[in-house]
Amino acid sequence: MRWFKFGVIIILAIGGIYAFAMSFVSENKDFIIEKEISFPVDKVFPQFNNLQNFISWSAFLENKKEMSFQFYSPYKGQGSSMSYQNKKEKDLKGDLFIRYENSLKTLKFQLFEGKQHTPYLIDLKFIPINGKTKIIWYIHTPRQPFLKRSLNLISEDFWTENVNKSMVSLEKVLSNKIDKEFQRENIKYDSVFVQKQDSQLLLGINVSTKNSKDALFNNIVINHNKVINYVEIDMGKKEDEYGEPILITEADNFKDKEVSYFYGIPVSKKSGVSDNNFSFRMLNSSTNYVIFYKGSYTNRINSIQQLLTKAKRDTMRIGDLQQTFIEEPTKDDDVILKLSLPVFK
Template sequence: MRFFKFGILIVLFLAAVYAVSMTFVDESKNFTIEKEINYPVDKVFPQFNNLQNFVRWNAFFSDNSNLSFQFFTPYEGKGSSMTYRDRKSSGTFGDVFIRYENPNRTLRYQLFEGKENSPYLIDIKFRGDGNKTKLTWYIHTPKQPLLKRSLNLISKDYIADNIDKSMKNLYNILGNKVDKEEQRKNLKFDSLMVENQEGQLLLGINVTTKNVKDALFKNIVMNHNKVLNYVKMDLAKRDDEYGEPVLITDADNFKDKEVSYYYGIPLSKRVGVSDNNFSFRTLNASRIYVIYYQGTYAGRVKAIQQLLLKAKRDTMRTGDLQQTFLEGPSVDNNTVMKLSLPVFR
């Protein structure tokens, strides 16, 4: 009994010390975080004022795969809102509102966690600077009762880490969106160019098929659909989470009766793959000779021969030919592609 009473006294003493120490901690916190992203403000802002876009890259939401969302009209701008809930944890839920919008300049959010009546207030200012956007996050945390104020001691580091991860996610998403748009604008067909290519990680399948009449192209269309469906349905990747499909093969195998190729779709990182038909392949950064081509798939041969002739004249060794489909291959056989031949000495 004596030890029990002593234990109670110790607990009461520690609780008193904690309560006194918390009187020196602010009941809420205000802090500012500044970031910069290398994309123009007209591309960045729609990722913030549309909550369906917002939850895809914001680490507070995207890091928890168990969250479900419900969005309410209007779906973007002032007055839009959403609720979130963890399917496996009844205590994790909340609401997000956009309370103010000045397009391409300012947004104000309110975030209510659980049953709390006091929200996080988040103001974000956007300042466009050419192809860059500077963002300033002003964050006001909810008021906390005395015994919960210790949360304010860790809130800034936690939120800063989440914003760091979120901006990296946003950069990757915008990379796919903006690069595709710019690529379409600047296409110069049938001109041979020299480029430096960054490395890529592909997920796809290895194929061997006959090279007679339209059999090869029909086989490509079939395997394109197979890989795309796996990426979109089984891996649940959205359109801006993967790149343009790439076919890798020997540069001069268009003369062979049978063709072997790898058909893959670029992903930002490795993921778990349960189907043994699919495998990852890495494309290393390299210098490439490039021709953009539009027409029937069979007609690409002339452009490939141009690339090979250029490499021969320049006394360059060559790697496997990469055929990037800028528009997914379809049954009408009208292809738009980038033909790339890696070269090195």
């Protein structure tokens, strides 16, 4: 009994000391983090005001394989939002909102974590400096109840560490994007040339659809989004961890009323696939006749016929046509395609 009383006294003493210490800790905290990134503001800003871009490099949402995400219209800029939840630990969830946008200059976020009714307020300021961008993070933490105020003692370290990780990841993403843009600027269209292609492993989906003008391309856009979401969200791949999407189909099936195709994204290795709609496909190394095309998807047929004509003239046998989307397919834009036709004697 004496030891029990002694234990109670110790616990009360510790509790009293903790309560006394917490009386000197504020209920919330404000701090500023400044970072500089080696890219112009017009490249950096879209990585923040589009939340689907944001989650691809943000260190605040690690272990993306275990997370499910939902995005709400509008999908970028003021008024856009997203929710996230851990698939295994249901209490690990939150909602992120963009409350204000001054294009290329300022963004204001609100982040609600778990069951908290008071959000983090995250204001971002973007300052262009000689082709680079300075990003200033203004963080206001939510009000903490008296006995949880100790969290404010470590919150700044937590945010600083994750901002630093995020900026390293963002540098990689943007570097990959800039390299691709440089390559696109130097593309020569409508000229057939020969190219050696290394083997590639694709993860994608098999599809059959009508071959009418709008139905085919709309179907491609839908399945592109399915594959991208599965690779990025379910498999946790970042943008610099996979290649440009490739559609594989018979070279002359543009004449048919119905088209079957495989739409996939190059990945480095096989891993477990939890959705039976998705599968891996290996593209073997080959010699290809290649032509770049820019315009409406329907009008790509003339470029395909150029490849088929050259193969016939050279008395070459052909494999399935590979259509690499240099720009992601969207309903409102023309496509930029690399059309590759494997040939052999």
